[in-house]
Amino acid sequence: MNLTLKVWRQKNAQDAGRFETYTTSEADPEMSFMEMLDIVNQDIIRKGGDPIAFDHDCREGICGTCGVVINGVPHGGHGTTTCQLYMRHFKDGETITIEPWRARPFPVLKDLIVDRAALDRIIVAGGYISASTGSAPDANGILVPKPDSDAAMNYAVCIGCGACVAACPNGSAMLFTAAKVAHLNLLPQGQPERYTRTANMVAQMDKEGFGGCTNHGECTAVCPAHIDMSAIARLNRDLLAATLKGVA
Amino acid sequence: MAVVALYRSTIGKKVIMAVTGFIWVGYVVLHMFGNLKYFVGATSINGWAEFLRTFGQDILGYSGFLWVVRLVLVSAVLLHILMAYQLTQLDWASRPVRYSGRNYLSATFSSRTMRWGGVFILLFLVYHILHMTVGNIHPNYEELKPYHNLVVAFRDPIQVVFYVAAMIVLGLHLYHGVWSMLQTLGVNSFPRNATLHRVAQAIAILVPLGFISLPLAILLGIGVRP
Ligand code: HEM
Ligand code: FES
Numbered sequence: 482m483n484l485t486l487k488v489w490r491q492k493n494a495q496d497a498g499r500f501e502t503y504t505t506s507e508a509d510p511e512m513s514f515m516e517m518l519d520i521v522n523q524d525i526i527r528k529g530g531d532p533i534a535f536d537h538d539c540r541e542g543i544c545g546t547c548g549v550v551i552n553g554v555p556h557g558g559h560g561t562t563t564c565q566l567y568m569r570h571f572k573d574g575e576t577i578t579i580e581p582w583r584a585r586p587f588p589v590l591k592d593l594i595v596d597r598a599a600l601d602r603i604i605v606a607g608g609y610i611s612a613s614t615g616s617a618p619d620a621n622g623i624l625v626p627k628p629d630s631d632a633a634m635n636y637a638v639c640i641g642c643g644a645c646v647a648a649c650p651n652g653s654a655m656l657f658t659a660a661k662v663a664h665l666n667l668l669p670q671g672q673p674e675r676y677t678r679t680a681n682m683v684a685q686m687d688k689e690g691f692g693g694c695t696n697h698g699e700c701t702a703v704c705p706a707h708i709d710m711s712a713i714a715r716l717n718r719d720l721l722a723a724t725l726k727g728v729a
Numbered sequence: 730m731a732v733v734a735l736y737r738s739t740i741g742k743k744v745i746m747a748v749t750g751f752i753w754v755g756y757v758v759l760h761m762f763g764n765l766k767y768f769v770g771a772t773s774i775n776g777w778a779e780f781l782r783t784f785g786q787d788i789l790g791y792s793g794f795l796w797v798v799r800l801v802l803v804s805a806v807l808l809h810i811l812m813a814y815q816l817t818q819l820d821w822a823s824r825p826v827r828y829s830g831r832n833y834l835s836a837t838f839s840s841r842t843m844r845w846g847g848v849f850i851l852l853f854l855v856y857h858i859l860h861m862t863v864g865n866i867h868p869n870y871e872e873l874k875p876y877h878n879l880v881v882a883f884r885d886p887i888q889v890v891f892y893v894a895a896m897i898v899l900g901l902h903l904y905h906g907v908w909s910m911l912q913t914l915g916v917n918s919f920p921r922n923a924t925l926h927r928v929a930q931a932i933a934i935l936v937p938l939g940f941i942s943l944p945l946a947i948l949l950g951i952g953v954r955p
Contacts, residue, residue, distance in 0.1 A: 487829075500829065553832035563921065578829055585823050650836065652823030653739075660746040683738050692820035693739035696909040702834035710912065717740055718915025724735045 482508040482568060485576040488533055491589050500578075503533075510569035515547065534592040536683055540564040542705060545640030546609060548647070549593045554581065555644035555703045556700065562642060562705040573687040582647035586654070586689040597643050599689040600657055604641075606685035607678035607706060608661045610670045629667050636664035640704040645700035645708075651692030656700035658686045659716035660708045666719055676723035683720055740913075742812045749805035749812075749911040750906055752931065756802055757899070760941040768942075768952050771876035778875050810851065817844060827949060839904040839933075846902045855896040883947035892944045896937035904933035 483506050507518045515537055522532035538546035542565040551557035557566045571577060581589050586599040591704030598636035625633075634670050637660075645656035656711065671678070692715060701709050730792075735741030763781075766774040785794040856866075861878060864870030869881050883889050907929035911917050917925055944954050 485926065550828060553828055553830045554834065556834070560833060565920070567866045580828055583824055583826050583828055585825050611798060633740070649909055650824070650831075650833075650841075651820035680734070683740055684734075687737075687739050690819075691739075692823035693816045695752075695816075695820070695840065696905070696912050697833075697837075698835035699833060709919060709922075711917060711922065714912050714915050714917035717744070717913055720735070720740050720913055724732065724741070 482506075482512060482571070484508050484571065484574075487576060487578045488591055488592070489580045490533070493580075493591060494588050496581040508568050510567070512568045513540070513564060514551070514568065515639065527528050534590075534594050536594045537564055542704075542727065543640060547574070548582060548642045548644055550578075550647055552578050553581065554707055556701065557645040558643075560705065561642075562708070565705070581659050582643055583599055585689065586652075586691055587643065587646065588661055595643075597641075599691070600641055600643060600654065602689065603654065603682050603685045604661065606679040608665065611672070611674060623667060623669050625646075633664050633667040636660045636667070636708060636712055638673045639664070639704075639708055640706055642705060644703045644705065646691065648699040648703040649692065649694075650697055650699065651695055652713035653694045654689070654691040655694035655713050655716065656704065656708055656710075656721050658682055659712035660678060660706075662719065663712045663715040666715070675719065676728040679716065679719040680723045680728050683716070687711040739816060742816050743913045746809055746816075747811045747910040750811040750910050751914075752805045753809070754903065754907060754910075756798075757903075757936055759933070761936055763942050765769050765939060767879060768875065771954065772874050774879075775874060778873055782873075796842065800829075806854070807853070810847070811870070813844065813847060837905060837915035839901045840909075841906060842898045842901055846898050849903060850895070853898070857895075859900050879943065880947055880953055883944040886948060889944040889948045900933045902928060903936065907932050 484504065486503045486505070487500045488503060489498060490501045491694065503521050503525070505517070505521050507520050507524075513518075515535070516534060518533060525532050535549060536546050538544045538666050542562045545562070547563045547655070549557060549563055551563070551566070556563050557570065559566055559570055579593065581587075581593045582595045582597075584595075587595040587597055589595050639657065639660035643657070646652055646654050649655075662682055665678060673703070696713070698710060699705070735744065763774075763777050766777050781795050782792045786792075789797065803851075811848045830939045860882065861867070861875075864872070864878070867878060867882060871877050883892075908917075908926050911929070
């Protein structure tokens with residue numbers, strides 16, 4: 482495949498950044514998007530240039546480290562992470578635009594790599610369950626109704642890649658925060674901290690400077706874990722309940 | 730205080746938008762039904778105007794109830810706009826560097842025109858009040874004679890076109906707004922989502938149609954009696 486890439490290059494957080502154009506003729510439809518980038522990078526290195534910096538780790542769609550905006554859609558719009566996107570989705574001779582996640586709470590570190598520590602700080606604010614450690618508890622000591630565990634798992638699959646923020650026209654982190662809150666708030670182990678967790682995580686989300694949710698649904702459309710909008714309705718409901726209980 | 734904390738959060742501001750939006754949706758639906766009394770006849774719609782003023786007059790005095798409603802509606806719309814403004818500022822601040830080009834997957838024309846559509850609805854609201862309530866920009870306004878005022882106003886095709894356009898914009902605002910409101914208030918859930926979308930769509934289509942029917946009928950001479 483012959484491809485032309487328009488790639489965002491930015492030396493560091495202070496640099497203004499700009500698009501640069503690269504071409505390759507060695508791409509193959511069976512390659513992943515990242516293997517294609519590897520080839521382009523090899524070529525850049527061979528010519529003595531600075532390779533394109535992009536985040537990745539597992540390359541099998543489970544860690545949430547990777548993620549770039551491809552032709553205006555985070556992860557490229559095929560329901561996968563960037564690492565699980567294959568070149569067969571592109572046409573021979575196509576020009577592909579590659580940009581980093583864009584949000585004020587996600588400063589660009591270099592090229593396509595952004596700092597997503599803001600999401601970690603939302604987790605620190607309440608995305609956990611406090612439990613005394615010691616010997617392992619009895620396996621079935623706490624019974625969880627099957628519908629609840631299924632629903633909780635549907636939210637727990639969030640890998641925290643940040644595509645929701647990148648896709649949102651408002652740069653909102655609602656889908657991420659909502660998935661984390663809904664996952665824990667559905668389970669019996671999550672009940673003692675349910676309302677403080679909700680209030681604290683929302684407060685941290687706002688403090689980081691993410692925008693508000695206007696329910697466009699762009700987040701769920703690009704989510705590689707297919708978290709749906711019901712997570713956000715649950716978050717809204719629990720924040721309202723927290724307010725009525727005087728916790729928020 | 731908890732309510733103050735809610736107001737400070739982006740979600741709380743949306744809740745205020747949803748509640749004030751809900752008040753207006755309720756009002757708009759009632760207003761539309763009131764208008765449809767035109768098709769019953771002059772006595773019916775003029776009687777409705779009189780009823781709105783005499784309702785509860787033993788306690789609140791003549792027009793007292795109407796003024797309470799007006800006060801609630803004005804406070805609601807001001808809060809709605811203030812929250813829309815504050816949230817828009819936060820939203821724009823969160824995306825200081827734009828994408829070179831965006832490809833939207835699920836945002837609709839309706840969801841993407843909430844802000845400008847809202848501004849247009851506000852301008853229409855001011856015009857409409859001067860036109861049909863105060864009457865100072867009406868060619869021949871008569872107090873408490875809505876039948877006469879309507880029939881005179883909508884002989885003019887330009888007025889009809891403007892009112893129809895405004896109702897289409899209102900429909901677009903409600904198309905996203907009503908579903909969004911149910912989502913913001915936490916009424917939505919995975920199994921309810923499709924139904925709630927349909928409820929929002931029905932309101933967004935039927936309310937403007939109900940409103941539009943009246944100017945169109947008058948322009949076409951339907952139901953106009955001397
Ligand atoms: C100047 C006037 C107005 C402005 C600037 C405005 C703006 C907005 C904005 C920005 C939103 C949030 C959009 C979103 O969530 O995607 C919204 C939501 C809404 N608007 Fe308006 N609007 C105005 C007037 C009205 C009126 C007159 C009504 C009622 C007939 C109305 C009903 C609603 C409803 C029901 C919502 C949904 C609230 C929610 O999402 O929770 N708006 N409006
Ligand atoms: S690199 Fe782990 S999800 Fe893509």
